[in-house]
Amino acid sequence: xxxxxxxxxxxxxxxxxxxxxxxxxxxxxxxxxxxxxxxxxxxxxxxxxxxxxxxxxxxxxxxxxxxxxxxxxxxxxxxxxxxxxxxxxxxxxxxxxxxxxxxxxxxxxxxxxxxxxxxxxxxxxxxxxxxxxxxxxxxxxxxxxxxxxxxxxxxxxxxxxxxxxxxxxxxxxxxxxxxxxxxxxxxxxxxxxxxxxxxxxxxxxxxxxxxxxxxxxxxxxxxxxxxxxxxxxxxxxxxxxxxxxxxxxxxxxxxxxxxxxxxxxxxxxxxxxxxxxxxxxxxxxxxxxxxxxxxxxxxxxxxxxxxxxx
Amino acid sequence: xxxxxxxxxxxxxxxxxxxxxxxxxxxxxxxxxxxxxxxxxxxxxxxxxxxxxxxxxxxxxxxxxxxxxxxxxxxxxxxxxxxxxxxxxxxxxxxxxxxxxxxxxxxxx
Numbered sequence: 445x446x447x448x449x450x451x452x453x454x455x456x457x458x459x460x461x462x463x464x465x466x467x468x469x470x471x472x473x474x475x476x477x478x479x480x481x482x483x484x485x486x487x488x489x490x491x492x493x494x495x496x497x498x499x500x501x502x503x504x505x506x507x508x509x510x511x512x513x514x515x516x517x518x519x520x521x522x523x524x525x526x527x528x529x530x531x532x533x534x535x536x537x538x539x540x541x542x543x544x545x546x547x548x549x550x551x552x553x554x555x556x557x558x559x560x561x562x563x564x565x566x567x568x569x570x571x572x573x574x575x576x577x578x579x580x581x582x583x584x585x586x587x588x589x590x591x592x593x594x595x596x597x598x599x600x601x602x603x604x605x606x607x608x609x610x611x612x613x614x615x616x617x618x619x620x621x622x623x624x625x626x627x628x629x630x631x632x633x634x635x636x637x638x639x640x641x642x643x644x645x646x647x648x649x650x651x652x653x654x655x656x657x658x659x660x661x662x663x664x665x666x667x668x669x670x671x672x673x674x675x676x677x678x679x680x681x682x683x684x685x686x687x688x689x690x691x692x693x694x695x696x697x698x699x700x701x702x703x704x705x706x707x708x709x710x711x712x713x714x715x716x717x718x719x720x721x722x723x724x725x726x727x728x729x730x731x732x733x734x735x736x737x738x739x740x741x742x743x744x745x746x747x748x749x750x751x752x753x754x
Numbered sequence: 755x756x757x758x759x760x761x762x763x764x765x766x767x768x769x770x771x772x773x774x775x776x777x778x779x780x781x782x783x784x785x786x787x788x789x790x791x792x793x794x795x796x797x798x799x800x801x802x803x804x805x806x807x808x809x810x811x812x813x814x815x816x817x818x819x820x821x822x823x824x825x826x827x828x829x830x831x832x833x834x835x836x837x838x839x840x841x842x843x844x845x846x847x848x849x850x851x852x853x854x855x856x857x858x859x860x861x862x863x
Contacts, residue, residue, distance in 0.1 A: 491761075552766055601829030
């Protein structure tokens with residue numbers, strides 16, 4: 445009974461919050477509501493027995509995306525033409541939303557209620573994968589291609605983001621002298637490192653892994669940049685480049701190695717699969733943290749131009 | 755109604771809200787938000803469908819797909835934000851160019 449109530453409340457709150465995010469006129473409010481929306485969906489994922497996804501959503505989907513979107517507030521204008529356009533189109537927008545929801549909802553409910561999915565197949569081959577957690581087994585062994593290419597997507601996105609806005613910003617003097625944030629960062633660092641290390645280690649038998657750990661490290665990095673404990677990492681630095689490439693290179697090495705001994709791409713020897721997956725995950729953690737940090741453009745708002753509008 | 759159906763419908767509603775928002779907004783940040791919401795809706799439907807198993811242990815394959823999806827959507831958002839920022843900077847440059855020399859980069863100070 446209580447569970448049903450919780451599920452129903454969450455299920456109603458999620459689209460409602462989504463609608464509020466898009467309806468709100470002030471951008472700053474919309475971004476804050478979006479962060480709240482992300483946390484609610486993390487709760488929803490926890491309710492759906494997907495703790496891995498809830499962790500990633502809370503750290504990456506909400507934390508880092510929220511920080512990125514907050515940063516947009518420093519350079520965007522709250523555009524009034526946008527508000528006018530929305531007011532004009534409200535009737536058809538509502539109609540379209542309802543119609544689309546009804547159509548897609550009908551399609552989803554028409555699916556068979558019971559479906560085995562690929563669960564039994566995975567469970568049967570779990571022994572060979574080298575890890576005990578099924579999601580990690582799928583991510584790094586059975587569907588290793590996906591993860592390998594995902595890392596490539598991440599790298600390309602980081603390169604693209606940096607190519608479009610090449611110059612990193614200078615740290616803020618005020619943040620550098622603020623005693624509170626500095627102290628917060630000092631207290632946070634050991635806990636962050638511990639949690640990230642734990643998440644990598646726990647990945648082979650429970651919810652956790654490279655993405656969660658990398659996101660937490662990147663979150664710490666963002667705080668470090670904001671409090672000016674650390675400069676924004678630059679693409680020109682050799683150390684940053686190595687950190688970016690460690691994960692992909694290690695993964696490619698592990699993927700290609702079986703080809704030499706007559707195996708297939710990404711075919712780990714079952715005896716060493718656990719160790720190999722752990723090494724790849726540890727290397728990926730470093731790269732993912734660095735890539736996510738590269739997305740973050742820095743501290744100083746570029747709109748602080750000499751000529752402000754009167 | 756079983757829990758998975760409740761969440762699947764919720765995801766469908768999120769997707770619709772996001773998609774319609776994507777088309778009805780003109781502000782670039784609102785559009786990025788709308789695209790993110792639509793994406794979350796799709797992922798929620800996927801995870802909800804993974805719960806249909808009678809044994810109660812959810813299918814791990816959609817979970818892994820959604821993990822990949824979240825990370826890819828974050829990179830897409832970051833790229834979109836970077837492009838939007840560049841656009842805003844170029845527009846600001848254009849607005850200021852009659853009075854002064856065009857500066858190669860808006861962040862110079």
